[in-house]
Amino acid sequence: MLRGSEWIKADFHIHTLGTKKNDQFSERESDKFFNIFFKKAYENKIKIIGITDYFDIENYKIAQEELDKLKIDNTLSDQERKFFKEILLIPNIELRIGAVTGKGRLVNIHCLFSPNRLSELSDHFFSEMKCGNYKMTKTGIIELGKSYLKISNNEEEIYKKGIEVFYVTIEDLEKVKNYFKDDLLIGVSNSSCDGVSGIKGHEEFYNKEYGSIEEIQRRIYSISDFIFSANPKDREYFLGKKKGLEEIEKRCKGVKACFHGSDAHIEDKIFKPDNNRYCWVKCEPTFEGIKQVIQEPEDRVVIQENKPDDKKNYNIIDSICFQDNNGDEIKVYFNQNLNTIIGGKSTGKSLLLKNIVNLIDKEYLKSKIEIESFSELSNFKIEWKDKIKDEKRNVEYIPQTYLNHLLNNKNKESQIDKTAEKIMKQDNIVKENLENINEIIKNKEKYTDTNIDKYFDTEEKIKNFKEELNLIGSKNIIKKEVEDLNTRLKILQDNDEIDIISLDKIKNKINENENKDSKNKEKLENIRLLQNNNCIFEINYLEILKSLENEEINEIIKNTEDKLKIILLELEKILTEKQNILIEEKDKLTKELIPYSDKIKNKEELEKIENLLLKENEKLKKINSLETELEKENFNKDNYNQEIINIFENYKEIYDTELEKKGLKKDFENLKIEIKYELSMKYWENLYECLNGTSLRGHLEYSPDILPKLEELKNLYLLLEKEEIKLKKGYNKKDVLKTLTKNPFILKYDITENGININNMSEGNKSFVLLELIIQLGNNEFPILIDQPEDDLDNRSVYEGLVKFLKNKKKERQIIVATHNANIVVGADAENIIVANQNGVGTENYNKRQFDYKNGALENQTKDSNGILGKRTIQEHICEILEGGKQAFERRKRKYKF
Structure with missing residues (x-):
């Protein structure tokens, strides 16, 4: 097979025409029967067939002869002949061991032999197995049979009776197993009907030959290489998943594979197991392949209807080819699971990987390797399993020493955190929660910046209020002045209260007198004007009357004027007298004021004091108003200050609350990632850069290399706010406080494997965990290419970590690893081993090719004479390249004395 170990169907237990018991096949002609038989094999794609019969292999031989005919039958298609050439037939000799089940039946046990050892079966198997004194020959x-049917002469009847009663012993099985070793695979049924689990009763038999039921079960399980059972519970048990590996080791001498077959005794059942529980094995269809399945009972055999590990074709590199310098086209095939490229130094292992990545994505390759130039293989091509060639697709490439490079980076913790973060954010719930945390933090930072702005605005207001208060003066001095003025005012008011009232009355009378005098003078003046100007006759009607030239009228006018003059004279006299009276009265009132002259002066002083008092009270009012505002702004300042100080605890509370939400932990089997938080060194470095080193000398808790505690950050805020710690030139207090009050925390991805924190791991283990994280990234399905991961790991990390990881991950993704470590190749059970070689003295390639490759499964036994690669099997190459040769391997084995 070109691609190493691949999943194929096997039927390890199937009977054919002429089977010794329960032969129900309707077609009685051998060639026709096997045409039907192998046609069904082709239709169901059965590649391994255990031809089963009781106590002999004659039917196996017939089946093999019929199969050989089909391989060269020109009436068949090329595809059919190719398929028949790949079929492996195995002789499955069905026996019964001398133990009885609760159903009263003997326990069925099966012996599967390598076809290469058939010539030895007569002398070393059939002749060695006995039932009492009777050999297991015809x-x-x-x-x-004769010992049971003494009166019968029918040989066929006697033979059938012999088959019916013949059983073997554990001792005989142990003897032949010791001779054939792993060329004999023993399988036992585990059913309650005819299997080991059903052994009960028959105490006399047990006590004489084996002892307890438990002991006979232990001996049968121990000698068996596999279990015939399609029961999922049996599989779990024999893999140690139900009662533990210790129990299986004690009872069965190790874990066991579970095989299955159709157990057909009729045409309709051929390759049709009950419930379509097909037996899928991952191996080449060879006996060596089956032996490898036995070694990997969990990963190489599955009983189910559909093909296991069925990956998407577009995510599998099927093959590559390139043109060698001699013109030969070199083609290398890949398995969908784990491919390992082995070879000595400079044999083209890494070269093959780089050429694959280079063709898929040149820029991606450049981002991964420091040296951009490398040998590009001529006419290099890639074919994906979906038959598309040279299309740009995704791969994950981890170059040689890449992990150490990441870890040796001064920001190695952040590299691991970044990788873990990418993995976690592939989960939409985690991503949403983290985005929510970031949004809350950003809002808090904005809110705090606003508070700092308000704080400084408030400080400016407080400064202005204080300056204004200073301009007004001291409140106490002003209050003292007000008190003094009030005292003086009270004295003046108390002493002169009555006199002032009297004075006011006199002043009021004088004012009345002056008003009267003024009015009287006005009247008097008017009369005099009339007297002097004859104003009374300036009216037009008098002129009209005169114009009439009537003597009587003129006489009347003259008399009227005389009378008016008399009246005016009388009025003048009256007003003059009144005027004199008012003058006398005024003089009298003026004389009355003379005693009050000092009182008038006091009144003026009183008014002056009142005006002063008014002004001083206005000042006090202004001071009180400013003090109220100042108190208000100081209150605001304290509030802003407290909110700013509290922000450190607020950040902590946000993380404590939000990180408690579900989904912020991830389990990848033994690898666990939990999101936590811690103070950021980068935050502290940025902040420390602003501070004046001289002013920090008295504060030893603040060092550039040591993260301060949360309380110390709060205290630093207070020291900066009070300006007890100075700033470097070019920095201002507001901006530095904003820097200080930014979120001081970063998310930390707490990574543990098997309960051990990554920070407590060796460098090798750290590298392995980083490798796990990179590969887990995104749960992607595209191929993984790794170049010599063992260079980044220690041996224990390779064996205990990487091997297990590769075995699990290859079920999900195609992996191609260049390596010189035997544990990766053999321990991880690589499905396809690619041996690389560069032409040289003693290592000549076929046709002098510069680079050549041979690939196949671990169990592959093919050899040819085509160069150094063809002369050895895959196993021999592994031993030679990775172990230093068989002799070196055996020598180390002896030295270890395990």
Whole structure:
């Protein structure tokens, strides 16, 4: 097979025409029967067939002869002949061991032999197995039958009776197993009907030959290489998943594979197991392949209807080819699971990987390797399993020493965190929660920046209020002045209260007198004007009357004027007298004021004091108003200050609350990632850069290399706020406080494997965990290419970590690893081993090719004479390249004395 070990169907237990018991096949002609038989094999794609019969292999031989005919039958298609050439037939000799089940039946046990050892079966198997004194040959079985049917002469009847009663012993099985070793695979049924689990009763038999039921079960399980059972519970048990590996080791001498077959005794059942529980094995269809399945009972055999590990074709590199310098086209095939490229130094292992990545994505390759130039193989091509060639697709490439490079980076913790973060964010719930945390933090930072702005605005207001208060003066001094003015005012008011009232009355009378005098003078003036100007006759009607030239009228006018003059004279006299009276009265009132002259001066002083008092009270009012505002702004300042200080605890509370939400932990089998938080060194470095080193000398808790505690950050805020710690030139207090109050925390991805934190691991284990994280990234399905991962790991990390990881991950993704480590190749059970070689002295390639490759499964036994690669099997190459040769391997084995 070109691609190493691949999943194929096997039927390890199937009977054919002429089977010794329960032969129900309707077609009685051998060639026709096997045409039907192998046609069904082709239709169901059965590649391994255990031809089963009781106590002999004659039917196996017939089946093999019929199969050989089909391989060269020109009436068949090329595809059919090719398929028949790949079929492996195995002789499955069905026996019964001398133990009885609760159903009263003997326990069925099967012996599968390598076809290469058939010539030895007569002398070393059939002759060695006995039932009492009777050998397991046709003659011996007939003799046994005769001992039961003494009166019968029918040989066929006697032979059938012998088959019916013949059983073998554990001791005989142990003897032949010791001779054939792993060329004999023993399988036992585990059913309650005819299997080991059903062994009960028959105490006399047990006590004489084996002891307890438990002991006979232990001996049968121990000698068996596999279990015939399609029961999922049996599989779990024999893999140690139900009662533990210790129990299986004690009872069965190790874990066991579970095989299955159709157990057909009729045409309709051929290759049709019950419930379509097909037996899928991952191996080449060879006996060596089956032996490898036995070694990997969990990963190389599955009983189910559909093909296991069925990956998407577009995610599998099927083959590559390139043109060698001699013109030959070199083609290398890949398995869908684990491919390992082995070879000595400079044999083209890494070269093959780089050429694959280079063709798929040149820029991606450049981002992964420091040296951009490398030998590009001529006419290099890639074919994917979906038959598309040279299309740009995704691969994950981890170059040689790449992991150490990441870890030796000064920001190695952040590299691991970044990788873990990418993995976690592939989960939409985690991504949403983390985005929510970031949004809350950003809002808090904005809110705090606003508070700092308000804080400084408030400080400016407080400064202005204080300056204004200073301009007004001291409140106490002003209050003292007000008190003094009030005292003086009270004295003046108390002493002169009555006199002032009297004075006011006199002043009021004088004012009344002056008003009267003024009015009287006005009247008097008017009369005099009339007297002097004859104003009374300036009216037009008098002129009209005069114009009439009537003497009587003129006389009347003259008399009227005389009378008016008399009246005016009388009025003048009256007003003059009144005027004199008012003058006398005024003089009298003025004389009355003379005693009050000092009082008037006091009144003026009183008014002056009142005006001063008004002004001083206005000042006090202004001071009180400013003090109220100042108190308000100081209150605001304290509030802003407290909110700013509290922000450190707020950040902590946000993380504590949000990180408690579900989904922020991830389990990848033994690898666990939990999101936590811690103070950021980068945050502290940025902040420390602003601070004046001289002013920090008295504060030893603040060092550039040591993260301060949360309380110390709060205290630093207070020291900066009070300006007890100075800033470097070019920095201002507001901006530095904003820097200080930014979120000081970063998310930390707490990574543990098997309960051990990554920070407590060796460098090798750290590298392995980083490798796991990179490969887990995104749960992608495209191929993984790794170049000599063992260079980044220690041996224990390779064996205990990487091997197990590769075995699990290859079920999900195609992996191609260049390696010189035997544990990766053999321990991880690589499905396809690619041996690389560069032409040289003693290592000549076929046709002098510069680079050549041979690939196949671990069990592959093919050899040819085509160069150094063809002269050895895959196993021999592994031993030679990775172990230093068989002799070196055996020598180390002896030295270890395990």
